[in-house]
Amino acid sequence: MTQRVHNFSAGPAALPEAVLEQAQREMLDYAGTGMSVMEMSHRSGAFIDIASRAEQSFRQLLSIPENYHVLFLQGGATAHFAAIPMNLLGDGSGPAKRVDYINTGAWSVKAIKEAGKYADVNVAASSEDTNFDRIPEVSKWQLSDNAAYLHLCSNETIGGVQFHEFPDSEVPVVADMSSDILSRPLNINDFGVIYAGAQKNIGPAGLTMVVVRDDLLGDVHPLLPSVLNYKSQAAADSMSNTPPTYGWYLAGLVFDWLLANGGVAGAQERNARKASKLYGAIEASNYYRAPVQASARSLMNVPFTLANADQDKAFVAGAEARGLMNLKGHRSVGGMRASLYNAVTEASVDALIDYMQDFEREHG
């Protein structure tokens, strides 16, 4: 019997078991082709069908309007930290263009640093002064008069801080949604570009999705690598080079699994229930503490600390003994972090809470 653990990894992360089973069934012979999806040409009829159905399912999940392109690219969100300014700021001639960034944590910091190579970056708001425990109050954002776009990270995977509302903006909003895409419904018209690495809520690492509004595609920086050129990739149906075919296929299976389970509204409901159980258990205890302010707490990544950090190692070891894996917080912040992406079940959250209560009784 296969023994599955409770996987709280921040990414690559748990995938729906039903999807893994389907991929397993189709591994050696996909739909009568006599080969695995990994072994087929991206130009074959079978793969083009997989690719276009995955795009349709994704569009359906997020109600993506016709004037947005959906791209299946590579490079991780990190490559797109650079691709965003290189695609959106014209041909790079003249003085560096102004862009606004909101700094809510470690991933914002990386995006800001990378954009600074190509743009004049204005950090319009930051929560660094309170150790990234909140979303800076929108009324205090110091936006530029002439920014080409406004960038934010919708969910800080390390700090566990999430935007629960998005700003009204006169300029296009560009959002890194790597760790909360498909966790809730969105109004796509609120955004100019959304980008996300796949390895949390979509599928395996190696695929990066980009949703971009058509009118934002134009002249690009002359040094932009062609594989990261959104305009030419849109024209080539994301196949200006060999796409990450297996990741694309698996993403399609995950999209269909979500559609069969109430879509993103269903996911939102399950995610809210899981997160509120875990935050509730933390709040109810005198031993655990959630460092993020309640209004900005992430439903996807729940960081928490123990009253005594000397017990961190024992906590992790005891958790692993019960099959509760990947709870150690990111090395930059310490403590614990439970990631509760779409594929993490409520039963896993219940098992975690039981363990936390037992550990507190013993060590608290």
Ligand SMILES: Cc1ncc(COP(=O)(O)O)c(C=O)c1O
């Ligand atoms: C919010 C966010 N942005 C960007 C990244 C970087 O993604 P990648 O490692 O795929 O480049 C991550 C990775 O975990 C992330 O969580």
